[in-house]
Amino acid sequence: MAWCPLCRSEYREGVTVCPECGKALVDELPSETEPEWDPTDWVTVEEVGDRATAAIVEGFLLEQGFPVRLLDRSDSELVTTLGELSIIEVQVPAGDLDRALDLLAERDEALEAEPGPGDEGEDRG
Ligand SMILES: [Zn+2]
Numbered sequence: 001m002a003w004c005p006l007c008r009s010e011y012r013e014g015v016t017v018c019p020e021c022g023k024a025l026v027d028e029l030p031s032e033t034e035p036e037w038d039p040t041d042w043v044t045v046e047e048v049g050d051r052a053t054a055a056i057v058e059g060f061l062l063e064q065g066f067p068v069r070l071l072d073r074s075d076s077e078l079v080t081t082l083g084e085l086s087i088i089e090v091q092v093p094a095g096d097l098d099r100a101l102d103l104l105a106e107r108d109e110a111l112e113a114e115p116g117p118g119d120e121g122e123d124r125g
Helices: 051-063 077-081 094-113
Strands: 040-049 069-072 087-091
Touching: 040 069, 040 094, 051 069, 051 087, 051 094, 077 087, 087 094
Parallel strands: none
Antiparallel strands: 040 087, 069 087
8 A cells, every 4th residue: 555645645556656746655654643753762860950950960971871862841831930940851761771870879979979169178097
């Protein structure tokens, strides 16, 4: 069976071009709901409250070689009128979740271990 990808009409075998659109017919129509469906199974690794933090986490994960995407859920008018408040989900492919969580945990520990500003006390021993 042949289908026109533009008008989604069905044509019988042997027809190669849609007479309506002049478009080459295809054997199968692309999925109707999600034409640009991303087969990656993205999962949220961290949920942050502002873009700056999201960018830091994203940069960190990218540095570690993970594919990263940010899912901005702060697009509702209600949230916008409240000011700075946003909800941004940092996502990685499901297969990378465990590793990403480990690295983020290690990173958080490293950040907490850093001495605060002005604190120059050294008590190694
Ligand atoms: Zn057509």
